[in-house]
Amino acid sequence: KQEVTQIPAALSVPEGENLVLNCSFTDSAIYNLQWFRQDPGKGLTSLLLIQSSQREQTSGRLNASLDKSSGRSTLYIAASQPGDSATYLCAGSYSSASKIIFGSGTRLSIRP
Amino acid sequence: KAGVTQTPRYLIKTRGQQVTLSCSPISGHRSVSWYQQTPGQGLQFLFEYFSETQRNKGNFPGRFSGRQFSNSRSEMNVSTLELGDSALYLCASTEFPQETQYFGPGTRLLVL
Numbered sequence: 001k002q003e004v005t006q007i008p009a010a011l012s013v014p015e016g017e018n019l020v021l022n023c024s025f026t027d028s029a030i031y032n033l034q035w036f037r038q039d040p041g042k043g044l045t046s047l048l049l050i051q052s053s054q055r056e057q058t059s060g061r062l063n064a065s066l067d068k069s070s071g072r073s074t075l076y077i078a079a080s081q082p083g084d085s086a087t088y089l090c091a092g093s094y095s096s097a098s099k100i101i102f103g104s105g106t107r108l109s110i111r112p
Numbered sequence: 113k114a115g116v117t118q119t120p121r122y123l124i125k126t127r128g129q130q131v132t133l134s135c136s137p138i139s140g141h142r143s144v145s146w147y148q149q150t151p152g153q154g155l156q157f158l159f160e161y162f163s164e165t166q167r168n169k170g171n172f173p174g175r176f177s178g179r180q181f182s183n184s185r186s187e188m189n190v191s192t193l194e195l196g197d198s199a200l201y202l203c204a205s206t207e208f209p210q211e212t213q214y215f216g217p218g219t220r221l222l223v224l
Binding site for chain 2: 031032034036041042043044045046049051089091093099100101102103104105
C-alpha cells in the first residue's frame with residue numbers, strides 16, 4: 001500500500017531558526033513529490049515539486065530534497081518567520097495521471 | 113492568470129439530500145482533480161478528469177460522482193448525503209508537463 005507519512009505532527013520553533021520538515025513514503029517508484037502549504041480553513045499552495053529524476057528544488061528560503069532509495073523527502077526552511085506558520089503537507093504521485101497521496105501534514109508554529 | 117475557483121464556498125445540507133459542487137480550473141489546464149479533507153482522514157483523492165474523461169478514481173462509494181465539461185470546468189455530485197460527508201472539498205488543476213497542482217480555496221460542506 002502506498003503511504004506518505006509526516007513526522008512530527010506539530011512543531012514550534014522561535015523566529016529566525018532554520019528547520020527541517022520530514023516526509024517518508026513507502027513506494028520508491030514515485031513519479032514526483034510535491035510540498036504544499038495550507039493556512040487554516042484555506043486551500044493548498046504549491047511550494048515545490050521535485051520530479052523523480054531530480055534530487056532537490058529551491059525557491060527562496062525553501063529547499064526540498066528527494067531521496068527515492070531511502071523513501072524520504074525533506075523541506076528545509078531557512079531563517080523562519082512568523083508568516084511561515086501553517087500546515088505543511090507533502091504529497092507523492094505514483095502515476096502521470098495526477099492522483100497524489102498526501103501525508104497528514106506537519107503543523108508549524110513560528111514564535112515571534 | 114486567474115486561479116482555480118470553486119463555488120459555492122460554504123454549503124449546509126441535511127442527510128439524504130444531494131449536492132453539486134463546481135470547480136473552474138486555471139485557463140489552459142485540462143486536468144481537474146477532486147479531494148476530500150477531514151480532520152480524521154486528512155486529504156483523500158476522489159477522482160481526476162482530463163479532457164472530459166475520468167482518468168483516475170479513489171476509494172469512495174458510488175454516491176460520489178463527477179463530470180467535466182468541454183471548457184474543462186468540473187462538477188462533483190454527492191447523492192444521499194451522510195453526516196460523514198461533512199468536509200472541505202478541494203479541487204486542483206494540473207499544469208503539464210511539470211504536473212504541478214494548483215488548488216482552489218475549497219467548498220466547506222456541512223451535513224446536518
